[in-house]
Amino acid sequence: MSDDGSTGGAPRRRGRPSRTAADEGGPGARERILEAAREQFAERGYDKTSVRGIAKAAGVDPALVHHYFGTKDEVFAAAIEVSFEPTAVVPAIISGPRDAIGERLARFFIGIWENPATRAPLLAIIRSALTHEAAAKVLRGFVLRRLLERIAADLDVPDPKFRAELAASHMIGIAILRYVIQVEPLASAEPETIVAQVAPTLQRYLTQP
Amino acid sequence: MSDDGSTGGAPRRRGRPSRTAADEGGPGARERILEAAREQFAERGYDKTSVRGIAKAAGVDPALVHHYFGTKDEVFAAAIEVSFEPTAVVPAIISGPRDAIGERLARFFIGIWENPATRAPLLAIIRSALTHEAAAKVLRGFVLRRLLERIAADLDVPDPKFRAELAASHMIGIAILRYVIQVEPLASAEPETIVAQVAPTLQRYLTQP
Numbered sequence: 042m043s044d045d046g047s048t049g050g051a052p053r054r055r056g057r058p059s060r061t062a063a064d065e066g067g068p069g070a071r072e073r074i075l076e077a078a079r080e081q082f083a084e085r086g087y088d089k090t091s092v093r094g095i096a097k098a099a100g101v102d103p104a105l106v107h108h109y110f111g112t113k114d115e116v117f118a119a120a121i122e123v124s125f126e127p128t129a130v131v132p133a134i135i136s137g138p139r140d141a142i143g144e145r146l147a148r149f150f151i152g153i154w155e156n157p158a159t160r161a162p163l164l165a166i167i168r169s170a171l172t173h174e175a176a177a178k179v180l181r182g183f184v185l186r187r188l189l190e191r192i193a194a195d196l197d198v199p200d201p202k203f204r205a206e207l208a209a210s211h212m213i214g215i216a217i218l219r220y221v222i223q224v225e226p227l228a229s230a231e232p233e234t235i236v237a238q239v240a241p242t243l244q245r246y247l248t249q250p
Numbered sequence: 251m252s253d254d255g256s257t258g259g260a261p262r263r264r265g266r267p268s269r270t271a272a273d274e275g276g277p278g279a280r281e282r283i284l285e286a287a288r289e290q291f292a293e294r295g296y297d298k299t300s301v302r303g304i305a306k307a308a309g310v311d312p313a314l315v316h317h318y319f320g321t322k323d324e325v326f327a328a329a330i331e332v333s334f335e336p337t338a339v340v341p342a343i344i345s346g347p348r349d350a351i352g353e354r355l356a357r358f359f360i361g362i363w364e365n366p367a368t369r370a371p372l373l374a375i376i377r378s379a380l381t382h383e384a385a386a387k388v389l390r391g392f393v394l395r396r397l398l399e400r401i402a403a404d405l406d407v408p409d410p411k412f413r414a415e416l417a418a419s420h421m422i423g424i425a426i427l428r429y430v431i432q433v434e435p436l437a438s439a440e441p442e443t444i445v446a447q448v449a450p451t452l453q454r455y456l457t458q459p
Binding site for chain 2: 242
């Protein structure tokens, strides 16, 4: 499959260093791989997605996927993190006025679920985590720990990790009933109606001593 | 497989009316079928469970399963209802002092999840509903509607069904993070620690105008 011809019929030219995969695929390769990973995990589920399949969809060598991300589990974790964009979002949620942190968190969360582009991979994550221990382990270890510890680190409450998990549990449960099971009237409720009810709950978990 | 010999080596004697399955299997047959259904759905998942398999595990003719419950979906719904025992439990939750309804509901819910006998089928239900639309439809239609409408019917709040669903979403999310994903410290928290935090949330959803 991998020949050494430097140019071919493909529209994108790829130079292939003999042993190392670094720098292959150009500056956009990492993003292409992540995008392909999100799509594959969302469409095929955790179990049926492979590093080889992700590489193929991204138009790169599997070695490059390993180079950037490591194992399949680590690609999975990276694909999830992209969906949440915690690096950008968490500081914004935390740094605003403390008396509206519940409202900001509720609105952010409903927002990523209302957006079809982020909803599909999130659904895939939850489905995978509930049916495959390997995926659950990734969600537990890489993602939730990082995301929740980041939020918890800034809380001034007893047992902040426990509080952050209670908040997360509510939002995950809402996602499941609204978007997966689709119970009514929750499934058809206006996002702001949900935010209005849920914000005080999150506020209490995240701020009440 | 089904011969007409009226006695055999089996410890339980069964008389088989020629065409109708009614009365076959004795007075405990319905319960045996339900128990077998719960075990099969819990162990094999929704997709791989069949009426034939349930009948075999219960030691009855498949026709008897159809006679008592109807389709596979209806057996699934009945198996779920047995786990919740809503007939007995909902009135007890609702009829107590109104200012502690959140606490009773939280304690009931954590209780059925802490009990391994009821946890396994509930996990199976959630897993099935998240991965198979047919199972999601059963959960949505038969179970949640019945259970939540029963609770909602007695609430004195605006949009009671929405409120009951918000309460349910929180409890489902806790079950997923605690028992499936097993995030810490939530996974190891004392049941009463969770009840103490969650009860005020449920109380607000179910009673606050």
